[in-house]
Amino acid sequence: MNAGSGEPQHEPHGWPWRIGLLIGGAMFAFGLYGLLHNATQTIPADWAKWIAGALVLHDALLVPAVLLVGALVTRLAPSALRSGLQGTLAVCGVVALMSVPVVMAAGRRADNPSLLPHDYGQNLAIVLAVILAGGTVLTISRAARAGRRPRAPTPGRSNS
C-alpha cells in the first residue's frame, strides 16, 4: 500500500510471476475443465451467476455500506471513542452476517431435529449484546486512559 516516492512502481514480473501463472493457470484450467465436464451436476450457467453475484454483492453493496457506517462514526462519534466503536461494530457486523444462514434456517427439516437445534435469533441477540458490552467497556476504559495521559509528545514512547 505504501508505494514510497521515487520507487519504481510495483509490477508483477520475473520468475515468481511466470511460475505462478504456469502452476496456477494449470490448476485453474483443471478446475474449469472439471466444472464444464460435469455440467449436468454443476450447471455452469447457474454457478457463474452465483459467483458473479457474490462479487457484485460484496463490491457494490457490502463494502460501500461498511464504508458509509465507518464514515458516519468518524463524523459523529467523539474522537476518543471512534476506534473502539468502529471495532465493536465491525465484530458485531461480521458475527451477524455469518449468522444469516443459521437464523434463516432454510435447511431445517421436520424429520431431522439434530439439524439447527437452537433458537438462533435469540442466541444471536445474546452474542451481539455480549460483544457490545465488552466493546463498550474496552472503548470507555481506553478513552479514560488516554484522557489521563498528557496530550503533547507522549513521553517515554518516542525513543527506544
Next chain:
Amino acid sequence: MAGIASIPLLLLKLWTVYPLLFTWPPARNVTQLSERLFVAPLVALALFQLFSGLANTTRWYPWEFNFVVSHFWGGWMLIGVLFIHIGAKWQQSRRALRTPLKQPAVSEPVAAAGGLSRRGLLWTAGAAVGAVTLTTAGQTFRPLEDLASLAPRAPDIGPQGLPVNRTAGGAGVLQTARAPGWRLQVMGAVDRPLSLSLEDLRALPQHAAELPISCVEGWSASATWGGVRVRDLLERAGAAPGAEVVVRSLQTRGSFRSSELNTIFAQHDDTLLALDINGEPLHLDHGFPCRLIAPNRPGVMLTKWVMALEVRT
C-alpha cells in the same frame, strides 16, 4: 471450523485492498492488466466458496447446481488463481518485508483522529475470528460445547444423542430398511457368498469400538458402536486377504450411497458393521439395520442402511 474462521480474514483483506479497485489508470501495461484481470475470479471464487460452504453447514442450497461437485471444482479454480496472485505479488511482498518500517506501525494519535489504526484493525479481525470460532467450535470441540450457540449442530442433540446428517426419510429408505426380508449380502470375489439376516449377524462374534462420526460439514460426535467386524465377514465368505470392499446402501440415489474400503480399512480391528450404538439397536436415522463404522473416515463414507458388501480383489 478453519473455513468459518477465515471468513472474517477474507472480509478484512478485501476491505483493505478495496480502494485499489479504483486505481487509475486501471493498468499501465499488459502484465499488470493480466494480473489485475485475475483478481476478479480470485475475489469472486473466494467469496463464493466460503459462502456456499457456510450455507452447506446448514444444509441450505438456494442454487440449482450440486454443491459437492461444484465446490470441489471451484476449489481447484480458486487455488489456481491464488497461485497466480501469489506469483504476481511475490517480489513486491519480499521487498516490502525486507524494508524496515520508517515509523512505528502504530501511532495512537492518528488512531484517535481517524478511527481504527492498523493495530486496531488487526485486533478487530482477531476479535471477529475469536467470536465466530467461540460460538461455533463447540459442535466438534467438546470443551466449548456450552458456548456453541450459533453452531448448526450440537454434538449431543439427535436420536440416541448423536446428530444425523441424512435421515432415513431423506434417503428414501423408510420402507426398505424396515423390511422383514432384509438380508446382508457378502458377494463378489468370494468363495462362499453369504446372505445374513439381522439375527444371523447378531449371532456372530460382536465387537465394540469407540469412534466418532466426523462430518466434513464441521461437527463431530463420538459413540460406542457394537457389531460385527468386516474382517470376520470377509474371512467367513472366503475372500482373499488383500481384498477390497464396496459397501452398498439401500439408498437408490445420492452420490454417497456406496463407499469403498481398501485393504487397510477392511482388515482394521475397528472397522465394523455396527448394529448397536451405546448398547441400543441403531435408530433408523443412524442406519438401521446396520451401518459401516471405521476410524479416520469422513462421515459421508460411513455408509448407512448397508445391504451388501461387494468384494473385489
